[in-house]
Amino acid sequence: MSxxxxxxxxxxxxxxGMRIQESLSEHTRExxxxxxxxxxxxxxxxxxxxxxxxxxxxxxxKLDAMKRLIALISKGRNVSEYFAQVVKxxxxxxxxxxxxxxxxxxxxxxxxxxxxxxxxxxxxxxxxDSNPFIRAMALRVLSGIRVPMVGxxxxxxxxxCAADFSPYVRKVAALAIPKCYQLDDSHLPSLxxxxxxxxxxxxxxxxxxxxxxxxxxxxTRLDLIHQRYRRLCKLLVEVDEWGKVDLLHLxxxxxxxxxxxxxxxxxxxxxxxxxxxxxxSVEPLLQSRNPAVILAAxxxxxxxxxxSVHGKVVRPLLRLLQTSxxxxxxxxxxxxxxxxxxxxxxxxYFVRFFMLLDDSRQVKAEKIKLLVSLINYENxxxxxxxxxxxxADPNDEVVADCIAAIGKCAELIPEATQTCLSxxxxxxxxxHDVVVSNAILVLKQLVxxxxxxKSNITSSTNGSRSALKIxxxxxxxxxxxxxxxxRACVIWLVxxxxxxxxxxxxxxxxxxxxxxxxxxxxxHFSTEDVLVKLQIITLAAKLLVLNSTEQTLALLNRYVFxxxxxxxxxxxxxxxxxxxxxxxxxxxxxxDYDDELTAAEERGxxxxxxxxxxxxxxxxxxxxTNKDRSExxxxxxxxxxxxxxxxxxxxxxxxxxxxxxxxxxxRDSPDDALSAPVPVLSVSSADPLNNPSNMMVSDQNxxxxxxxxxxxxxxxxxxxxxxxxxxxxxxxxxxxxDEDEDGDGEEDGxxxxxxxxxxxxxxEEEISSEDDSENGEEEHDPAQHNVLRS
Numbered sequence: 001m002s003x004x005x006x007x008x009x010x011x012x013x014x015x016x017g018m019r020i021q022e023s024l025s026e027h028t029r030e031x032x033x034x035x036x037x038x039x040x041x042x043x044x045x046x047x048x049x050x051x052x053x054x055x056x057x058x059x060x061x062k063l064d065a066m067k068r069l070i071a072l073i074s075k076g077r078n079v080s081e082y083f084a085q086v087v088k089x090x091x092x093x094x095x096x097x098x099x100x101x102x103x104x105x106x107x108x109x110x111x112x113x114x115x116x117x118x119x120x121x122x123x124x125x126x127x128x129d130s131n132p133f134i135r136a137m138a139l140r141v142l143s144g145i146r147v148p149m150v151g152x153x154x155x156x157x158x159x160x161c162a163a164d165f166s167p168y169v170r171k172v173a174a175l176a177i178p179k180c181y182q183l184d185d186s187h188l189p190s191l192x193x194x195x196x197x198x199x200x201x202x203x204x205x206x207x208x209x210x211x212x213x214x215x216x217x218x219x220t221r222l223d224l225i226h227q228r229y230r231r232l233c234k235l236l237v238e239v240d241e242w243g244k245v246d247l248l249h250l251x252x253x254x255x256x257x258x259x260x261x262x263x264x265x266x267x268x269x270x271x272x273x274x275x276x277x278x279x280x281s282v283e284p285l286l287q288s289r290n291p292a293v294i295l296a297a298x299x300x301x302x303x304x305x306x307x308s309v310h311g312k313v314v315r316p317l318l319r320l321l322q323t324s325x326x327x328x329x330x331x332x333x334x335x336x337x338x339x340x341x342x343x344x345x346x347x348x349y350f351v352r353f354f355m356l357l358d359d360s361r362q363v364k365a366e367k368i369k370l371l372v373s374l375i376n377y378e379n380x381x382x383x384x385x386x387x388x389x390x391x392a393d394p395n396d397e398v399v400a401d402c403i404a405a406i407g408k409c410a411e412l413i414p415e416a417t418q419t420c421l422s423x424x425x426x427x428x429x430x431x432h433d434v435v436v437s438n439a440i441l442v443l444k445q446l447v448x449x450x451x452x453x454k455s456n457i458t459s460s461t462n463g464s465r466s467a468l469k470i471x472x473x474x475x476x477x478x479x480x481x482x483x484x485x486x487r488a489c490v491i492w493l494v495x496x497x498x499x500x501x502x503x504x505x506x507x508x509x510x511x512x513x514x515x516x517x518x519x520x521x522x523x524h525f526s527t528e529d530v531l532v533k534l535q536i537i538t539l540a541a542k543l544l545v546l547n548s549t550e551q552t553l554a555l556l557n558r559y560v561f562x563x564x565x566x567x568x569x570x571x572x573x574x575x576x577x578x579x580x581x582x583x584x585x586x587x588x589x590x591x592d593y594d595d596e597l598t599a600a601e602e603r604g605x606x607x608x609x610x611x612x613x614x615x616x617x618x619x620x621x622x623x624x625t626n627k628d629r630s631e632x633x634x635x636x637x638x639x640x641x642x643x644x645x646x647x648x649x650x651x652x653x654x655x656x657x658x659x660x661x662x663x664x665x666x667r668d669s670p671d672d673a674l675s676a677p678v679p680v681l682s683v684s685s686a687d688p689l690n691n692p693s694n695m696m697v698s699d700q701n702x703x704x705x706x707x708x709x710x711x712x713x714x715x716x717x718x719x720x721x722x723x724x725x726x727x728x729x730x731x732x733x734x735x736x737x738d739e740d741e742d743g744d745g746e747e748d749g750x751x752x753x754x755x756x757x758x759x760x761x762x763x764e765e766e767i768s769s770e771d772d773s774e775n776g777e778e779e780h781d782p783a784q785h786n787v788l789r790s
Contacts, residue, residue, distance in 0.1 A: 054085040059094045066100035073107055080108045083115045090122045098134070102141045109145040116145050120153060127157055132166035139169070143176035151184040155191070162194050167203035174198055174209035178216035192218050199228045204235055208243015211250045225254050226662075227669035229274065233281040241290040248285075248296040249638075251278060255304045256654055260661035262306040269306040274667060279305050286316040291327045294320060295334060299638045302338065303654050313338075314345050318352055325360060332366035333642040337635060339373045347374045354386050361395055368401045372408050380413045388423055396434045403427070403435070407442035411449070418466065421446060425470060428477065437483030443470060444489040451497055468511075471497055475513040478520060484529035491521065491532065495539035496618065499546055507553060510546045518543060518556060525563050533572045537564050538617070541579045545614050582616065585609055 053065035069086070072079050083104075090101045109116035126138035139161050142154050158180060161173035177191050195217060198210045218224070225232070232251060239247055255278055263270040278300065285297040298313040317338075320331040332353075339346045346353075353367045353374070371383050387402045387409070403424070410420035424446075427439035447467045474481075474490045481487050498514035507515055521528070521536050528536065540557045547553060564576035585607040608616075635641050636654050 050082060051085055054082065054089065059092065059097060062089055062092065063094065063097050063100070066097055066104070069104060070100055073104070080112050080115070083108060083112060084118075087115075087119045087122065090119060090126075095133070098137065102137050105141055106144045109147065113147045113149075116147060117150070120145075120150060124153070124157070127160060132164070132169050135161065135164065135166070136169045136172040139172050139176055143179040146183060148184055151180065151187060154180045154183070155187050159190070159194055162198050167201075167205040170198065170201060170203065170206040171209045174206060174213045177213040181217050188217065192221065192224075196224050199224060202231075202235070204238035204243075205240060207232070207235055208239045208247050211243065211246040215246065215250060219253075222254050222257055225250070226258075226666040229254060229667050230277060230669070233277050236281045237284055241288065241293055244285060244288075244290075245292050245296045248282065248293075248300055252300055252303060253655060255300075256657055258658070258662045259304075261657035261659060264306060269308060271306055272661065272664075274664065275304055279309060283312065286312065291320050291323055291331070295330070295638065298334065302637065307342075310338075310342065311345055314349070318349060321352065325363065329360070329363050329366060330643065332363065332370060334637045336366060336370045336373060337637050337642055339370060343374050343376070346370075347376060347379065350374045350379050350383065355390055361397060364390075364393075364395075364398050365401055368398075368405050372405050372412070375409050375412055377413060377415065380409060380416050384409065384416065384419065384423070391427065391435055399432075399434050400438045403438040403442055407445055410446055417446065417450075421466060421470060425473060428474070428481075433483050436481060437486035440474065440481065440483075440486040440489050443474070444493055447471060447493060447497075468497065472511070472513050475517050478517055484531050487521075487529075488531040488535045491517065491535040491539050495535070495542040498543070499618070507543075507547050507550050510543060514539075514543060515553060515556075518560075522556060522560050522563075525560060526567075530569050530571060533564065533567065533569070534575050536560060537572070537575050537579060541583060542617050544583060545610055545617060548610065582608065582613055585613065 050065045050068060053061040056062060056065075066086070066089075069079050069082060086101055086104050089097055090105075092098055092101070105116065105119055120142070123138045123142050126134050129135050129138070139157055142150070142157050145154075154176070158173050158176050161169050161176075164170055164173070173194075177195065180187060181191055191213075195210065195213055198206070199214075201207050201210060214221075214224075229251070232247065236244060236247060236251075255275060259275055260272050262272070262275065282297045282300045285293050288294055288297070294316050298317060301309055301313050317331055317335055321328050323331075335346060350371065353370050355364050355367050359367070368387070371386065375383050384406065387406050390402045391399050393399050393402070406420055406423065410417045421443070424439045424443050427435050428443075430436055430439075447470055450467045471493050475494050478487065478490055481490060494514050494517045498510045518536070518539055521532070521539075525533060525536060537560060540560045543553055544557050561576050561580055564572050567573055567576075639653075
């Protein structure tokens, strides 16, 4: 027995091993036949055996051939020669093969219109397929064939699929409308009619695509939205994510164009009910996982809601900053536009906009601008420290932006001006040329802003003394400043504010450090930049006007003007010629050579006095400061201009409000009564849902006169009134019986029986009609049920 048992185990083990080996070999063979996706792109065979595979009866070979064709198309090769064989497989039962066939046909339909027309009948036949996915793909291919002669066929196919029972097919039909309109705009009336019918769609899957078609074909026909507006607002929550974005843009344009503007006065805010409906429907979308939906919802709240609801968009936008770097940049642009209008919304969260080391250049630039917009007296110290810390950033553009932001913050917060000037003065001592040059540029603006407001720069105010001290410090460091624009700024400041009436150890009429700046810059005049040369010439002319009797200063001026007269740059030569002519009235010393004195006298013209020349040189541009270009005030959130800085024609501009809007009755529709929420009341006789006696009143009979009985009395509106009336009738009948004892009681009893029979019949009719209406509600369309639920 043990030997037989061992033999049986051995035999079973051998059989199991053979089966495992056969299974492995079969799977290995299938794996070899089903090539990986990368192998199709790496293959160099242009079309080896593709025709044979396309004509094969095996779906596996057809699929392999189609994948090879799509791979060749992706590599830029022309495989239109297989069009006839590919079209024969359009009716394949394999969905994967059909998908690839449709891709192939779309690729070569425009290049090979004659061959594409051969497949039209096949796609038209697929429109009647039982599978909604096949119907949708067939319509997608038909609308994608860029052949004008198939326009009528596409329009008919769109109309047919627009009434399809599958919402997915209706969605594809809506997306096909813009393609048909681009192919041939003569079908516009038919397409608008189709859109008008599809706007009645109650399916959340397709209504978003209908909004896309509406915006592409007839964006100005907002009158089509009137009766659908409230239903579209209630469907917002159930629409797919990208459909929500398009539908929100459509509802925003409608609200701004057709609804009355919210009124804000001392008594409060007056908001139209339809705007409140839109805001209440959009508010749940602020919790969406799609950043585009949140940004579109924020646009609705900002441009349609009153100021009291603007704060609802703050936290959703801040949450998006942690999504990704790309989303962070766009969100910061949105926040910057909002903060420019109302900084108080985001100023409590200014710490969220501090720069990080891994932030991109664009994100840092957005954060710097945003911090400047949010600065106030409470947070200016923290923001100043943040900006000063990032002046050591490796990126020179970030450094320049931070220093410029420091100067801007000093203008916005006057109490922090001295702190800002001290920080910029320390930056001048840096070894980094970018820091020094940009600090000097900002200092020039701040000093000029301070001193230009003083009628006398030698006034005893602390501001003017501090500004002159800064200029003196810059003048002594002129040799250490190597950036051309920074050197030019320092020389301009020295020449503009060097006048002094106080006694000094230097030349009278000017600060003691001014002539020394001219001396040191004149030594390297020939090697200076053009900007610096122009400012050196201007400085020499200003010093000569302040004191024209000083021989050393006159000789220094003559040297500078002589170098400028033969400079290679024509701007320098023109500046020197103009200033020498302007100073011709200063006869104590001549700037021209001796052989040119006679020519100057013969030239003639108006000769200005020293005071006139001083007004021209010192007061010509005293109030001009270099300010950054501010963004246009009409930039809106949601436009590409806030990202690129350049407005485009494709930006969705927000229309202006109508003061009164159109009539609210235009938005009334029969769907409002069906979709209106049922009020929850307490259990009482007034509640028709909890009191059976009130359920006999039909909605159709509300507002109509009650039917009358033959004796002239009206029917009761409910059972309570009926029973009360019946009790009253019994009392009347008993009193009549007591009074009439002459045999008329039988006739009265017969008349009462007739009345009761008619009452019972009427009650049965009402109950049966009520049952029918309840059955009708139970058999209602599920899509309509979703609308009722929302």
